[in-house]
Amino acid sequence: MSQVSQVREIGVGLLGLGNVGSGVVQLLADNAAAIEERLGARVVVRRIAVREAKKRRKVAVDRRLLTTDARAVIDDPDVAIVVELVGGEAEAKQYVLHAIERGRHVVTANKALLATHGPELFAAAAKRGVELYLEAAVCGGVPVLRALREGLASDKIEALHGIVNGTSNFILSTMTAEGRPFDEVLAAAQREGYAEADPALDVDGGDAAHKLVVLAMLAFGARVRLADVYVEGIRQITPVDHAYAERFGMVVKPLVIARDHGTEGLELRVHPTMIPKRWLLASVAGVNNAVYVTSRALGHSMYYGRGAGMMPTAVAVVSDVLEIARNVLGRSPGMAATSVPRLTRRAVRDIGLLRSRYYLRFAVLDRPGVLAQLAGVLGKHEVSIAHVTQEGKEPERAVTVVILTHEARERNVRLALAQVAKLASVVEAPRLVRLCE
Ligand SMILES: NC(=O)c1ccc[n+]([C@@H]2O[C@H](COP(=O)([O-])OP(=O)(O)OC[C@H]3O[C@@H](n4cnc5c(N)ncnc54)[C@H](OP(=O)(O)O)[C@@H]3O)[C@@H](O)[C@H]2O)c1
Structure with missing residues (x-):
């Protein structure tokens, strides 16, 4: 953050000027006056990192802001908030960690990065006392x-x-x-x-x-x-x-x-x-x-x-920038240094433990006793039938049998389907869709 004339400024360093980066530049320009009024400060894009400096851009941008050196953007002393929009994992992770080390707040839309390295990045941000905001990573512009x-x-x-x-x-x-x-x-x-x-x-x-x-x-x-x-x-x-x-x-x-x-x-x-x-x-x-x-x-x-697209995603990114800017400008003594989530390791349940209702579709030869065979195998595995439909009646040709089950354990359903698949009258692998009611 630097002081220029009377109006306070928050410096933003943008990493990436593709779909989302272009939307961010556009939104900040379109709403500059309203943002300044609401924030009591100006949000200024100081520098922008891209892969190819000469490429045609989707938005009007001062070419002197562009660089192919992402670290130069992060290291710029006038950059308070780094916005990571390069995508991918390896480079993006290095840039985010570098930004945190340099005491910059970070906004990212990178769900792949967060899903794999989120806990490490949050821990680094908490330790350094900076924010790591991620609204655009899920459902684009929807503030979920x-x-x-x-x-x-x-x-x-x-x-x-x-x-x-x-x-x-x-x-x-x-x-x-x-x-x-x-x-x-x-x-x-x-x-x-x-x-x-x-x-x-x-x-x-x-x-x-x-x-x-x-x-x-x-x-x-x-x-x-x-x-x-x-x-x-x-x-x-x-x-x-x-x-x-x-x-x-x-x-x-x-x-x-x-x-x-x-x-x-x-x-x-x-x-x-x-x-x-x-x-x-x-x-x-x-x-x-x-x-x-x-x-x-x-x-x-x-x-x-x-949930995606240039402007909807940019809305989430810019809202994050504004929230960080507001916190930076108005931080009072005693406030927590950062609001990044504190995470606890949790076990994920095996899908076999799921209890659900199921839609099962079978292609079977239309022979006497086939339905009884299917029902028998399912019953043996404690999968009980709520509804059966059989389509077509052409001897020795495949017909479709659809079964809706009552609630059953997924592990049992899978065992039953594996056994059904081996029956001589079953002509293709059974299909399963879970129901949610
Ligand atoms: N697109 C969406 O609707 C959407 C929605 C939600 C979240 N996201 C996430 O937002 C992020 C950006 O997506 P996008 O669609 O904007 O991607 P994109 O259009 O491919 O843009 C990527 C930008 O990053 C630049 N770049 C790539 N590697 C770089 C590097 N090493 N150094 C400097 N600049 C580099 C590229 O430069 P050049 O332009 O010179 O090639 C480009 O400007 C991704 O993490 C994505 O998952 C996207």
């Missing part, structure tokens, strides 16, 4: 982390159900609405810019898992291993599954689910889930995100909006 950190600070969070990956939600919503297969909808999403050329991180659940780990930090103060989160993507969901969901008054959504089981650990899972159409989350369509929080005193609350 702020709600967990502040709005619900006096409450105890019991569970979260969220749609936190816009690409997966766009694909499943389009499949539901248009009855088209996954590959076709993915290709269309890529053409329209809703999916990356390499969609794996989005459609296979990795991005959602990063966000779930970050949510668990804020909701439960939990330090968990990313590798312990159960992750299943959406590639296996077919138009047939959507059609059955519709028939049962349900819809398939790409959910992240977290539940606190106290001394028995945390339930953390990412997978497509059938939910009742009457649920608020069922109407969260397209690229939108939402997190539905269950807390002891408040009950239910939901946070909804655009």
